[in-house]
Amino acid sequence: MNNLYNHYIDHLEKVILPFWERALDLKYGGVYTCFDNTGSKLVSKNKYTWSQGRFVWIWTRLSRLLKKSDYLEQAKKTIDFLWDHSILENGNCAFLLSESGEVIERDNSFYADCFVVLGFTEYARTTKDYQVLENALILYDRILDRIKKGTIRSEPYPIPNGFKAHGVPMILLNVSQELGEALEFLGHVRAEEVNQVSYRLADEIMKDFYFDDFHIAEMIPANKQVNTDLLLCRHINPGHTLEDMWFVMTTARKFNNSDWIDRAVLAIKKAVELGWDQEFGGLFRYVDMEGGQPKGVFEDDPYQRLVLDTWDTKLWWPHSEALYATLFAFQLTGDEYLKNLYLKIHEYTFRTFPNPDLNIGEWIQIRDRMGNPLEKLVALPVKDPYHIIRNMILIIELLGKSEVVQ
DSSP: OHHHHHHHHHHIIIIIHHHHHHTBOTTTSSBOOEEOTTSSOEEEOOEEHHHHHHHHHHHHHHHHHTTOHHHHHHHHHHHHHHHHHTBOTTSOBOSEEOTTOOEEEOSOBHHHHHHHHHHHHHHHHHHTOHHHHHHHHHHHHHHHHHHHHTOOOBTTSOOOTTEEETHHHHHHHHHHHHHHHHHHHTTOTTHHHHHHHHHHHHHHIIIIIBOTTSOBOSEEESSTTSOTTBHHHHEEOHHHHHHHHHHHHHHHHHTTOHHHHHHHHHHHHHHHHHHBOTTTOSBOSOEETTSSSOOSBOOOOHHHHHHHHHTTOEEHHHHHHHHHHHHHHHHHHOOHHHHHHHHHHHHHHHHHSBOSOTTTOSBOOEEOTTSOBOOOOSSSSSOOOHHHHHHHHHHHHHHHHSOOOO
16 A cells, blocks of 8 residues: 555656646646646636636645645635636626636536535635635536526537536536535534435436446437437546546445446446456546447537547546546555556556656646547647646555555
């Protein structure tokens, strides 16, 4: 255990964090993220609210883990930047800001709002800043209201008409469980209410998106008359499954729901089974529900083109999510199969993604099927620190509490 714990601490401090410490905007707050895939060139100083909210979360959590007060100061500067500049007159978050905070793109993605809430929540819990917590609640209530009214937008992945997207209850589950925990920790009167929202969202995922063969659907038809042989209905996203199942297991553990844990473990195993490239190793971005290249009736839209154009890429974030999901599941169950899955994913991930140029550091996050660097847009045109650092923090915290993998 000590060797694995030391590996993550060492990799975080020597490979990952030096890159992001150089990327801080010490004047306005936040972090620059618009780098090319290698991290060698900053192509824009614009700031995606999505990434800035995520940055608040990781920089705050790192301040606790590594005892870095300057990280907490930069997190607060970023909170002030976001509150002063990203909140539009309608209460939603702008999607894209300039370096100094001018609005470039308005509220075309509720995901941006969700990540701002996550960042604010982590900061409020760490510092006991009740005003930041109340601001997080204001944004959270606005998100729920927009979803109830059906007015959310979800760039960069618009939800096709007539479908429900797994990503919506998935992100709301993570936001609600973290906000609920912070409210509970700080003795807020709304703690139980928000905790119950997280329970209902986990229940929705495990009822509506979980199928009998243990796969998690990315899209389900809102109308049951829709042809389920469509590519939209057949494709799955192994990374999303792995990430969401540790969200579900977190809520399941809180509410002592062993059935959800058992079923989440089956979904984790299924995601790796279907998503693993048997020839070159690693997880495909998308696969068919029966494995291999996504198939089914294709209806031309940006999302389906994305699925077919990028399905066999190897991306950093599913692998970082897979590391924590398998390790957390092993810690909860003691299932040796999960331990072996973790070790396989660990070997591939650290052999493939870290940048060989230690003067740059971080990971070359986007790879082709063979693992070669690929300069290709996969979501936002950014190099995002979130998934790598978040999962390393969570793994370090997990390994620090119990013997997980020897």
